[in-house]
Amino acid sequence: MKNIAVLYGGFSSEFEISVKSSKQICNWIDKNRYQEFPVLVRPDGWFYPDENGIEVDKSFFGIIQNNEKIHFDYAYIIIHGSPGENGLLPGYLEMMQIPHSTCPSLVSALTFNKYFCKLALRDLPVNLAKSVLIRKNETSDTQQILRYVGLPCFVKPNNGGSSCGTSKVKSIEDLTPAIELAFKEDTEVIIEEFIQGTEISCGVVKTSSFSAVLPITEIVPKKEFFDYEAKYTPGMSEEITPARISKSMYELCQQYTSQIYDFLGCKGIVRIDYIIRNEMLYFLEINTVPGMSEASIVPQQARHYGIAMTDLLTAIIEDNKSI
Incomplete structure (x- = not known):
């Protein structure tokens, strides 16, 4: 049975979102195949299962519990922002030769930088603000x-x-x-x-056993834009899956999502946000560690696609490209 470290927390304002996402990841992990270890990552240390628990030994990526050394075989990163989404944590794991769930460190660093990510996409046909x-x-x-x-x-x-x-x-x-x-x-x-239009989001996952561009979600915020409050306060936005857009735009969005994923060299689950203005599709940003709470967009899209989150996570963990 593999030991899966679910890395959550982080150093950014998205800490609480990461905590919520980590609980769902731990619920969804297949208990017949894996033993999950929630690991809180903070600037002052990494701890299992929380700040009052055992400190993780980064020299071998594991813990010592009851005089027994427990190695973590795999890292599921669910830290939004630094150090999970900006390449720092993936870089450590790659150096330790620990397979993990997210994009390679270089890809994570590039996609987290909004400006330089857009520069990297200039040669693709997608429109950029x-x-x-x-x-x-x-x-x-x-x-x-x-x-x-x-x-x-x-x-x-x-x-x-x-x-x-x-x-x-x-x-x-x-x-x-x-x-x-x-x-x-x-x-x-x-x-x-500022581009006035219809905001949409499309998830994509590609592994050795399962690959799919997920159904597109239309986002209708009740505020002026899809800000932190609109994203995480119940009732502050309406998320409609599948999106109410033309068939041609739907197909184009899925095509671009797959193309961007491959072009940048992404891995695991990624979500890309766009806005449609006058039947023109504009790239907004890419999320390499998308939210995974029950109400988050990617789990909604997975339900509409027809794949259980447990099966999706298993495909990612077992992916032969994980290291």
Whole structure:
């Protein structure tokens, strides 16, 4: 029986989301095949099963319990943000030759950086919103930026997720406070063209035993945009699977999702967000560690596809490309 470390927590504002996702992952893991070990990852250490438990020995990636050394054979990463989604944790696991559930460290680092991920996708046919990158303690011409991206626009931490620190800016007076808010989450900020349209999200998983582009979900936030509150507060958004979009757009979105996954060299479950404006599909961002709570988008899509989450996780864990 394999020992599966379910790594949760992390260093970002998405900590609580990770905790919720980890509980579902532990519930879904096949108990007849695997022994799960929830491992809390914090800046001051890694602990099983929580901060009051046993500290993980990173020299061999395991724990000593009752004088017995227990090695973890596999890592299921469910940390949104740093260090799970930005390549740091995958890099450690790859160095230790521990197979894991997410993208390779280089791919994770690239996809977590919104600006450079878009640069990497420029040669693909998918449309990209105009964007500008600014760094902390560097001077920037806000008027010139707004002439390029226009108003309204979005201001986001360049490395981050769940819309933490994200603002919709409608006037030049609101730009500086929005940038300051984003800088609380990251040292880089991306200012992005606002695209009015239908927001959709598409999950994809490719393993040696099971591959599928999942049904597309349409996201209808009850606020101005799909922010942290809309994502994680019941009733603040409507998520419709399958999305109410044209057949041609549906097929195009699934085609692009598969193409982006392969082009970037992704692994495991990935979710890609888009927006449709005037029957044109715009790439928004890629999530290499998507939420896995019961209400999260990917589990909804898996249900509509017809695969049980236990079977999906088994396919990922048993994937021969895991290391």
